[in-house]
Each structure stands twice: as structure tokens, then as C-alpha cells.
Amino acid sequence: FRLDGTTVDVELYCHPLLLGDKKVIQTYVRDITVKKESETRQKEIIKQINELSTTLVPLLEGIAVLPLVGSIDEERANQLLMAVPVKVQTQNVNCLIIDFSGIYTLNSIVTEHLFKINSVMSLLGVQCILTGLRPELSRSAVQLGINLDSTRTMATVKNALHFLGITSSK
Structure with missing residues (x-):
């Protein structure tokens, strides 16, 4: 006192x-x-x-991108896991492109949390396309036994948009 x-x-x-x-x-x-x-x-x-970094970027009706940028620790990964499903439902997203190209540092616990987002989206009936997976992140997912057989993966967001039938006007 x-x-x-x-x-x-x-x-x-x-x-x-x-x-x-x-x-x-x-x-x-x-x-x-x-x-x-x-x-x-x-x-x-x-x-x-962190709240700003969980922003879903709407592209077209029902399609959004979740750009993951920077270093993600366990707290931020958990926040993403809690916030993204709610945002997907409130924005009526039925296809979510999760872009990992801006991620540079991860550990196995964080990797597991991030891939759980994909599983939760699947349970909600939302199609996920994972883009920008680096080799070390892919290895980490395999080592953790994360099954991505039913998940579409692409090199870039541009490839995912082409897959969805969205092409540029140029």
C-alpha cells in the first residue's frame, strides 16, 4: 500500500x-x-x-480468403481456431481459401491448431482450399499425422481462384 x-x-x-x-x-x-x-x-x-489478422477477405459471394501472415504462436493459432468459424458463418462463406504463404515460423502445436481450422470448416460444410504451403509446413503436417487427403491444396491463391472458375478479365 x-x-x-x-x-x-x-x-x-x-x-x-x-x-x-x-x-x-x-x-x-x-x-x-x-x-x-x-x-x-x-x-x-x-x-x-491478432483480431485484425483473423480478417476474412471476401472475394465473391460465398468465397473468402484467410491470409495468414507473420509469426504465429500458440495463442494466435488458438484465437484463429475460435474466431474463423464464427466469421465464416456470419459472412455466409461456403468456400474458404486459407493462404499460408505469409507464414514463416511455426511449431508443431501451432501447425496442429491451424490444420484443425480446416477440419472445423469441413464439419460446417465449408470447402477449404489451402494455398502457399511451404515444404517445412507440409513436413510438419505429415509428421503430426494430419490427413489432408480430402483437402484441396494449391500453390497460390490465384491457382485456387482459377480452380473455382474465377478468371481475371485481362
């Missing part, structure tokens, strides 16, 4: 010392309120960025 009675976040450091021939403990109390507030703001900013 501060002198005015308000609570404060602190770090406490205790160090044993010899003062003459007596053993004593020197204690430091440091106010970390500003540090905690900064961490809270940073977490909120990361949460907002």
Missing part, C-alpha cells in the same frame, strides 16, 4: 548480509505500476493486431 492507502504493484528483493557479526536481510521494494500498465497496454495492442 502507498502512504495514501492505494494499492501498488511491487517487486520485492531480499538479500542476506553480514552487518558486523549479525546476519541481516536487506530488502528492496520497487514500484512496478508503470511497468504493469505498459505490459497491459502492449497485450491489448497485440490482441487488436
